[in-house]
Amino acid sequence: MPFRKVEDILKLVESFHKNMRYALEQVEVESHSDSVAWLSQQLRAHELHWQAALSGYEKRVAEGVLDTWLQYIPDEEVREELNSINVRRDMSLDELTDVNVRFRQALIRLYESLANGSSAPHVQELFEQLLEYEKAVVAEQSQKTRESDLVDADSLHKSK
Numbered sequence: 001m002p003f004r005k006v007e008d009i010l011k012l013v014e015s016f017h018k019n020m021r022y023a024l025e026q027v028e029v030e031s032h033s034d035s036v037a038w039l040s041q042q043l044r045a046h047e048l049h050w051q052a053a054l055s056g057y058e059k060r061v062a063e064g065v066l067d068t069w070l071q072y073i074p075d076e077e078v079r080e081e082l083n084s085i086n087v088r089r090d091m092s093l094d095e096l097t098d099v100n101v102r103f104r105q106a107l108i109r110l111y112e113s114l115a116n117g118s119s120a121p122h123v124q125e126l127f128e129q130l131l132e133y134e135k136a137v138v139a140e141q142s143q144k145t146r147e148s149d150l151v152d153a154d155s156l157h158k159s160k
Contacts, residue, residue: 006123007066009114013107013130014051016082020103021047023087027096030089036096042144043100046137053133065122070114081106097145104138
């Protein structure tokens with residue numbers, strides 16, 4: 001199995017986020033649906049937040065975290081999953097939600113694997129923080145989806 005530095009793994013994850021952010025920008029600009037554009041904007045905001053959080057990890061250089069070598073296990077599996085995700089400008093709200101869930105779940109599996117596979121406490125802490133952030137994003141987005149479904153159902157009943 002290949003070995004990778006934590007910094008290289010974070011750069012790989014950053015490239016996944018950048019690709020997702022770019023696709024969401026296209027959906028937001030080209031969508032003819034207000035709800036799809038809104039969801040795209042919300043998801044893109046999370047991607048921008050992740051980018052800002054990642055830049056905060058530069059302070060970890062002093063701790064030697066970014067230079068730590070790991071036996072990098074899930075590389076190909078995660079790449080395949082993330083590369084299979086295709087964001088199109090004509091996606092429905094449900095399709096875009098599904099793509100986002102698949103993206104987040106792939107990252108959650110990656111962070112779990114990396115946190116569990118490292119014996120260095122600072123590295124474990126880093127990936128556990130990223131894992132908790134992704135789980136929080138999924139929970140928040142799930143809550144917003146439920147609220148949106150309730151609003152849609154309520155609107156439908158009032159219009160009858």
